[in-house]
Amino acid sequence: xxxxxxxxxxxxxxxxxxxxxxxxxxxxxxxxxxxxxxxxxxxxxxxxxxxxxxxxxxxxxxxxxxxxxxxxxxxxxxxxxxxxxxxxxxxxxxxxxxxxxxxxxxxxxxxxxxxxxxxxxxxxxxxxxxxxxxxxxxxxxxxxxxxxxxxxxxxxxxxxxxxxxxxxxxxxxxxxxxxxxxxxxxxxxxxxxxxxxxxxxxxxxxxxxxxxxxxxxxxxxxxxxxxxxxxxxxxxxxxxxxxxxxxxxxxxxxxxxxxxxxxxxxxxxxxxxxxxxxxxxxxxxxxxxxxxxxxxxx
Numbered sequence: 015x016x017x018x019x020x021x022x023x024x025x026x027x028x029x030x031x032x033x034x035x036x037x038x039x040x041x042x043x044x045x046x047x048x049x050x051x052x053x054x055x056x057x058x059x060x061x062x063x064x065x066x067x068x069x070x071x072x073x074x075x076x077x078x079x080x081x082x083x084x085x086x087x088x089x090x091x092x093x094x095x096x097x098x099x100x101x102x103x104x105x106x107x108x109x110x111x112x113x114x115x116x117x118x119x120x121x122x123x124x125x126x127x128x129x130x131x132x133x134x135x136x137x138x139x140x141x142x143x144x145x146x147x148x149x150x151x152x153x154x155x156x157x158x159x160x161x162x163x164x165x166x167x168x169x170x171x172x173x174x175x176x177x178x179x180x181x182x183x184x185x186x187x188x189x190x191x192x193x194x195x196x197x198x199x200x201x202x203x204x205x206x207x208x209x210x211x212x213x214x215x216x217x218x219x220x221x222x223x224x225x226x227x228x229x230x231x232x233x234x235x236x237x238x239x240x241x242x243x244x245x246x247x248x249x250x251x252x253x254x255x256x257x258x259x260x261x262x263x264x265x266x267x268x269x270x271x272x273x274x275x276x277x278x279x280x281x282x283x284x285x286x287x288x289x290x291x292x293x294x295x296x297x298x299x300x301x302x303x304x305x306x307x308x309x310x311x312x
Contacts, residue, residue, distance in 0.1 A: 019260055019262075019263065021263065022263050022265075041106050041109045041110055042106065045102040045103075045105060045106050046096070046102070047070060047099070047102055047103065047106055048070070048071040048072075048074065048075045069117040069118070069119055069153075070103055070106075070116070070117070070118050070119070071086075071119050071120060071121065072099060072103075072118055072119070072120040072121075072130070072133065072134055072137055073091075073095060073096075073099070073120045073121055073123050073130045073133060073134070074091055074094070074095075074096075074121060075087055075121065076088070076089045076090075076091045076121060077089075077121035077122050078090065078091065078121070078122050078123060078124040078125055079122045079124065079191035079193060079194065080191050081180075081189065081190045081191050081194070082188070082189055082190070082256075082257055082258045083180065083181075083189050083190075083220065083223075083250060083253075083257060083258055084253070084257075085253035085254070085257075086121060090125060091121075091123065091125055092125065093125050093126060095123075095126070095130070095133055099133070099137060100133075100136045100137040100139070100140035100141075101140060103118075103137055103140065103141060104140050104141055104143075104144040104145075107141065107144070107145065107148075108144075113145050113147070113148055114147070114148060114149065114302065115148065115149045115151070115298045115301070115302060116141060116148055116149075116150055116151070117151045117152075117153065117298075118134070118137060118138065118141075118150065118151070118152045118153070118172075119152070119153035119154075119292075120134055120153075120154070120155060121155075122155045122156075122191075122193075123155075124158070124193065128157070128160070128162075128163045128166065129155060129157040129158065129160070129163050130155075131157055131160075131163035131164070131166040131167055132166055134152070134154065134166070134167055134170075135166045135167055135169065135170040136170075138150055138152065138167070138170035138171070138172050139170050142170075142171065149173045149174075149298075149301060149302060149305055150172040150173055150174070151172065151173065151174035151175075151176065151216075151298070151301065152167060152172045152174065152175055152176065153176040153177070153178070153216075153292050154167055154175060154176070154177050154202070155177075156177065156194060156198050156199055156202050157202075158193065158198075159198045159201060159202070161205055164202060164205055164206070164209075165209060168206060168209050168210050168213065172213070173213065173214060173301065173305050174213065174214040174215075174216055174244070174301055175203075175206045175213050175214070175215055175216070176215070176216035176217065176218070176244075176292060177199055177202045177203055177206075177215075177216075177217060178199070178217055178218040178219075178292055179196060179199045179200065179217050179218070179219060179233060179236075179237070180194075180199075180218070180219070180220060181219060181220055181223055181225060182219070182225040182226075182229035182230060182232070182233050183196045183229070183232075183233065183236075184225070184229060185223050185224065185225060188223070188258065189220075189223060189258060199217075200236060200237070200240060203215050203217060203237070203240055203242050204240040204241075207240065207241045211241075212308075214243045214244060214282075214301060214304070214305075215240075215241070215242045215243050215244070216242065216243065216244035216245070216246070216292075217237055217242050217244075217245060217246075218245070218246040218247070218248070218291070218292040219233055219234075219245070219246075219247050219248075220247075220248060220249070220250040221247060221248070221249055221250065221264040221268075221269070221272075222249050222250040222260050222261055222262050222263060222264050223250055223258060223260075223261055224261035224262075230247075230272060231272075231275055234272075234275065234276055234279050234281070235279060237281075238279045238280050238281065242281070243281065243282045243283070244281060244282060244283045244284070244300070244301070245276050245281045245283075245284045245285075245286075246284070246285045246286070246290050246291065246292055247269060247272050247273070247276075247284070247285070247286040247287075247290060248286075248287065248288065248289065248290035248291050249263065249264055249269075249288040249289070263288075264288070266287065266288060269286040269287045269288065269290075270286065272284075272286050273285075273286035273287075282300070282304065283300040283301075
């Protein structure tokens with residue numbers, strides 16, 4: 015379906031390529047690694063890669079789910095898994111010279127017995143072994159709500175575990191794969207805190223799908239009820255004609271309004287703006303400060 019909404023000025027971004035950008039691209043290609051930056055068509059790729067940061071996407075670039083908002087390829091990976099990926103990521107971090115903060119995410123792997131939780135956890139452990147001081151943030155799938163699979167991630171001791179509710183409750187079935195749902199996503203975040211309250215939890219909401227302001231605020235309240243610490247809010251951008259159409263381009267002042275509401279509700283940090291995505295550099299800076307403060311009191 016064609017869409018005639020004209021992109022506003024505040025959503026226009028200039029892409030630039032630096033030596034750092036080229037270094038990251040070459041390193042990923044050499045080690046046969048993937049990033050969500052490329053696979054999800056992130057608008058911040060230029061800013062992040064030029065600054066020497068990237069979000070690694072584990073277990074390939076083919077997702078077993080078909081969410082109607084996401085640019086990542088959908089298909090059946092046929093249980094294929096690169097057993098060397100944990101070591102490849104550790105090597106790539108050294109070549110990119112990224113030693114203080116790394117973000118890992120993954121496709122959904124419903125074709126694997128544990129959804130890939132063991133492999134995900136091994137990547138965390140390998141990074142921690144190579145760089146003990148590094149802060150690891152992970153953006154994880156829901157593992158079909160299996161708490162034993164979730165424990166594998168928690169036991170690997172990342173500092174931040176993120177899982178996205180993506181949109182308000184009313185629009186879940188419209189936007190997400192049928193195997194994902196609002197209550198299941200909330201339970202993932204709630205169980206992280208129950209098992210290890212010291213881990214920071216994080217979630218993300220897209221705007222522009224037809225949500226009402228009070229629905230967004232209710233989603234924030236639902237997240238705070240289970241003690242989610244960090245929230246990111248960004249504009250949904252349609253990857254292709256197959257994906258959900260954009261209902262509206264939300265103006266920057268509305269993002270500032272939601273950021274203020276989030277802080278009033280007790281989130282420790284909220285990044286809210288048209289280009290904000292789950293893995294956002296401002297969030298990294300906050301977590302670095304919070305983790306270092308936490309260590310100083312131990």
